[in-house]
Amino acid sequence: MIPEASDLLEPLARVVRGYYDDLATVAGRHGLSTTQARALVALDRPLSMSALAEHLVCDASNATGLVARMESRGLVRRDPAPDDRRSKVVTPTPDGRDLARRIRAEMHSVHGALGDLTPTERAVLLPMLDRLGDLLADRHRRGR
Amino acid sequence: MIPEASDLLEPLARVVRGYYDDLATVAGRHGLSTTQARALVALDRPLSMSALAEHLVCDASNATGLVARMESRGLVRRDPAPDDRRSKVVTPTPDGRDLARRIRAEMHSVHGALGDLTPTERAVLLPMLDRLGDLLADRHRRGR
DNA sequence: TATTGTTATACTCTATAACTATA
DNA sequence: TATAGTTATAGAGTATAACAATA
Numbered sequence: 001m002i003p004e005a006s007d008l009l010e011p012l013a014r015v016v017r018g019y020y021d022d023l024a025t026v027a028g029r030h031g032l033s034t035t036q037a038r039a040l041v042a043l044d045r046p047l048s049m050s051a052l053a054e055h056l057v058c059d060a061s062n063a064t065g066l067v068a069r070m071e072s073r074g075l076v077r078r079d080p081a082p083d084d085r086r087s088k089v090v091t092p093t094p095d096g097r098d099l100a101r102r103i104r105a106e107m108h109s110v111h112g113a114l115g116d117l118t119p120t121e122r123a124v125l126l127p128m129l130d131r132l133g134d135l136l137a138d139r140h141r142r143g144r
Numbered sequence: 145m146i147p148e149a150s151d152l153l154e155p156l157a158r159v160v161r162g163y164y165d166d167l168a169t170v171a172g173r174h175g176l177s178t179t180q181a182r183a184l185v186a187l188d189r190p191l192s193m194s195a196l197a198e199h200l201v202c203d204a205s206n207a208t209g210l211v212a213r214m215e216s217r218g219l220v221r222r223d224p225a226p227d228d229r230r231s232k233v234v235t236p237t238p239d240g241r242d243l244a245r246r247i248r249a250e251m252h253s254v255h256g257a258l259g260d261l262t263p264t265e266r267a268v269l270l271p272m273l274d275r276l277g278d279l280l281a282d283r284h285r286r287g288r
Numbered sequence: 289t290a291t292t293g294t295t296a297t298a299c300t301c302t303a304t305a306a307c308t309a310t311a
Numbered sequence: 312t313a314t315a316g317t318t319a320t321a322g323a324g325t326a327t328a329a330c331a332a333t334a
Contacts, residue, residue: 003267003270006255016160021284033324035323035324050293061296064293065324066324087292109280109284110156112279113279114276119146123145124268132159132269133155136166136257192315202301204315204317205303205318208316229315231315
């Protein structure tokens with residue numbers, strides 16, 4: 001029995017749902033929305049406003065309010081870019097970095113489920129996830 | 145080299161992101177939010193308001209507005225439940241069913257990426273996704 | 289002219305709390 | 312008393328359009 005692409009859609013959707021439910025739970029526990037949690041994790045490296053919006057796949061105008069709320073909570077800073085006076089660089093504060101680290105660590109359902117796999121299963125799954133992630137990113141980069 | 149659970153986190157996050165970006169694109173193309181798209185796909189079978197809210201992992205009060213908007217677009221109907229006069233049953237209209245079918249079919253990035261895998265890769269990945277989905281659902285059902 | 293970020297606006301999603309009509 | 316659904320409210324995410332400052 002060779003599975004078709006469509007046979008994998010529903011199982012993949014279930015995994016995606018499990019991941020997002022866990023992220024939402026952990027983010028909510030710290031008073032963050034999933035968008036803020038995603039932004040904070042992405043800000044592992046400083047990003048301009050537009051680069052952040054691109055990462056979150058939303059309009060640049062949304063980043064203004066999003067970053068403003070995170071800034072007012074002391075999680076990030078917004079500094080003028082040194083090379084381009086139109087641009088701003090968003091950098092996490094030490095508090096922001098701590099929280100990002102905690103969010104990653106506290107995704108217990110995802111972490112635990114991956115830990116419940118046998119080492120052999122993990123060794124099989126890892127390259128498949130990498131490959132699928134590459135293929136999805138490729139298609140996203142081209143015209144979707 | 146035996147991968148740890150944490151080694152799989154980032155690859156899994158990439159796959160999740162690819163899936164959601166595709167869903168958002170397809171939903172937006174039809175003037176739906178991702179929540180409405182998820183609801184419409186879930187309504188493959190009629191659900192009560194509370195069952196729908198549970199599926200979407202949101203408060204029951206949200207379902208009221210969500211279904212009202214979908215109803216005003218002619219995608220679903222809200223009928224009194226036959227057995228319990230407090231309850232209502234949400235059913236997709238023919239238009240709603242069509243749109244749900246189209247959304248599933250138009251997730252080209254996900255569908256295409258799965259199709260880019262070799263048959264052997266799909267045969268390897270399918271049971272792993274099922275297993276991971278089961279583990280995530282288990283942990284969600286217990287206390288997260 | 290084009291780009292970066294912002295503001296204004298409007299709509300949707302989301303949770304909480306209070307209400308109603310049933311059970 | 313408890314449950315199903317609704318309403319009211321408030322905060323957050325989202326896109327569009329228009330704008331200022333800069334490139």
